[in-house]
Amino acid sequence: MFRRLPDAKRDTVSLTVDGNALTARAGDSVAAALLAAGVLVCRTSAVSETPRAPYCLMGVCFECLLAIDGRQNRQACLVQVADGMRIETQAGKREVGR
């Protein structure tokens, strides 16, 4: 649902999302990288477990919560992609220790 403008030049970065390989661009936020790859739903909500996706992309809505490198509830729009990053979507409430 999002395409990259042809003249946007950046190095590529390799990461995984729920175990699947994904190529992103250096400088992308994790949220942008997922949207660029067509991954919209990042979690189900803590209260009612309904699907949620990024809304504001500027760090104020707290909808884009994901697990990054084993730590849950991170705001994907505020974290830049890095090579080898492991991203996992979340279901419901966070687990202690994850």
Add this chain to the structure above:
Amino acid sequence: MSDLAGLKASYELAVVGAGPAGLAAATLAAELGIDTLLIDEQDGPGGQIYRAIARSPLGEPAILGADYWQGATLLAPFRASGAAYLPGAAVWSVSRALEIGVSAGGTARLIQAKHVILATGALERPFPIPGWTLPGVMTAGAAQILLKSSGLVAEGEIVLAGSGPLLWLVAAQYLRAGARIAALLDTTPRANRSAALRHFPAFLVSSYFAKGIALMRAVKRRVRVVRNVTALAGEGQSRLETVVYREEDGRERHLPANLLLLHQGVTPNLNLANATGCAQAWDERQLCFKPVVDGWGASSIDGVSIAGDGAGIAGAAAAEARGRLAALAAAAKLGRIASAERDRRAAAHRAALARAERGRAFLDTLYRPAKAFRVPQGDVVACRCEEVSAREIVAAVALGCSGPNQMKSFLRCGMGPCQGRLCGLTVSELIADARGLSPAAVGYYRLRPPVKPITLAELAGLPKSSEAVKAVERS
């Protein structure tokens, strides 16, 4: 990502936020020889309006327009000023003693300042319509961030909806980027047009006029625009599939859509000012709460000034001017310049501020969002984090719950991680509407630190006085 290790324990001036107000304030203060630290959450300067301006991924500058690139002129003077710069760091607290809680890379630190300028900018007004929590519904600003920071543009069935200059700007930027927009649903109330007329002369001579007209014309040529939209909803199973809207004639219409971009203006991002204890007041024209500041940006807390959209929505040029005025006032307060010098230097910035504010009354009046989109009904989610509906809030008012802080206790609205950024205005207006009062009488959430999440480990690692420890370890 940033390294806190290089920070000093104290600075004379701390500026929070690297948008136009923060950059201008930090630059001027540092040029006057004040030991200044600029802290910002993003990895590069520019705030939201000039997002990614230092390292734009776009090969084609014309897509974003000249106003965006204007922001680049702030960068070189800032870098040359000698101010310290801490990007990628969240400010989660400012105490009345001007101790600043900062967090970066999983570590928290406290930094002491003699004066603080909050330049936390604005965020988009909540847009609580049925289905606004569905995946595929975003703000217009979010689409703009994807474009600016990552060179990404949406494809598929894109619908823009709402009111205000940013909506038209994003539409224009999208068209320049080669996107196809299915429709722009304009929710600007018809009655606003006549109300705005008396402010039109000032608008005519402002910089907004020519730019605004050209922008809207360019969009209307290529996008189906529906005016006087009175109701909106997003529908879909587990993501957005259809946008439903109603026009003045009352007829309901359906548009297949996989992306709905909402926008109905911006409001001050006031969580940090609120948690610091700065007094706020309701602005009836702009329909939002904003900090109470004097002509120099001084808040009700001694040593804390507020500049830019975070003090009241007035746009980027006004933000620069107010940043500079706040810096001059701080310089005088810190004894670096005499007040006569401060006043002399301020004249040019006051003139710039007046010029920048010309035409705002027209925009504020024309684009004043309709009540239907500020005060939701029934099952529409008012608080997204805790999933509290409008219906529940109105029922609590009937029980005698008279304000947002009691409401928070009863229903948990405002207790989630966003701390009211996406529900505060809605909840205050819902209560006001149910009670037949102005939101001024009802008030707003009372916030506390941390205004940005920090971990228990980060918090645990801060220095503790013996009194603080004794208050806890009493056995």
Add this chain to the structure above:
Amino acid sequence: MAPAQVPDCDIAVVGGGLLGSALAWGLQRLGQKVAVLDEGDVAYRASRGNFALVWVQSKGLGLPEYAAWSKRSSDGWRHFADLLKAQTGRDVAFQRPGGFHLCLSERELEARAALLKRLHNQPNMVRYPYEILARAELERLLPGIGPEVAGASYCPLDGHCNSLRLLLALHAGMQDLGARYFPDRLVERIEPRQGGFRLVSKAGELQAGKVVLAAGNGNARLAPMVGLKAPVRPQRGQIIVTEKVRPFLAYPIATLRQTDEGGLLIGDSVEEAGFDDTVGHGVISTLAARAVRSFPALAGLNVVRSWAALRVMTADGFPIYEQSASFPGAFIATCHSGVTLAANHALVLAPMLAAGELAAELDVFSARRFDVSTAA
């Protein structure tokens, strides 16, 4: 005295917090016509600053009757919660699995054991079970306990509830039964009249047959107006709250519990700070540090809010329940543990107020105890 006027209500309750609303609900259930007068949205509201514990262990050192009063309320809490649920449909998530007080060193553990021994050795002390547990047993009951935890005291009578839902249930319940609630009605004056009391606020007046002061720290100002004394002072307590997590902690701990909504509450602190309810970095840092020492796995959790509340403290920490001798029909009720004592307030104290007389067993809680002169 001014001539009698037809009362607007049988009893006016000043204060709509946990104490006032529990009394109001209990009174209205008994058929009393109740009016509750409450402050507005921005008020000190000790009820917002509780930890939601229904707690018995370690209470009553210096006044064993308070231990009995607390135990009685804990024993009656299930019935109270069931009545509320039956009437309002609202479940306040009361659970009584027993509770722990963790000790983070051998010294703390010894001090705790000694304290409880002194408590239970008091003459007239009510008997109930409790244990001092060594670390090995704790590991079984509280998985994930940190290496610094030396042990804990445990009492099967301890529990917790959702106190915010409790307050809402009491408010909804009392109004459903016919009690009238008046917010934004700070009581400026109470004037005793023939046959009752006149309560004056900026927004209007109310005539009541009886009045009970349940205004927390506000009682200090109001009590003398009806011939009572309320030597209460504010005591600041700070709490931090984490994001919601999956069920992690099955038992309440005195300074750490998981709500039924999922968030972890971490306390507690005590400061004499007057009416300053701002949060302090040093205190919340200390709270966080102890929580992480107690359960290291919590280290990565995000704190999403904190608060500082002004709780109500009498000179000796024990409640005040009293009827005015000079103006019969005026009562005062003040306590520190509004959640624990909610069952008593609703089901034991309310009937006494309705009958117009406090039982002799509550004499020990009258403020006259503060009049006892110290040795000359």
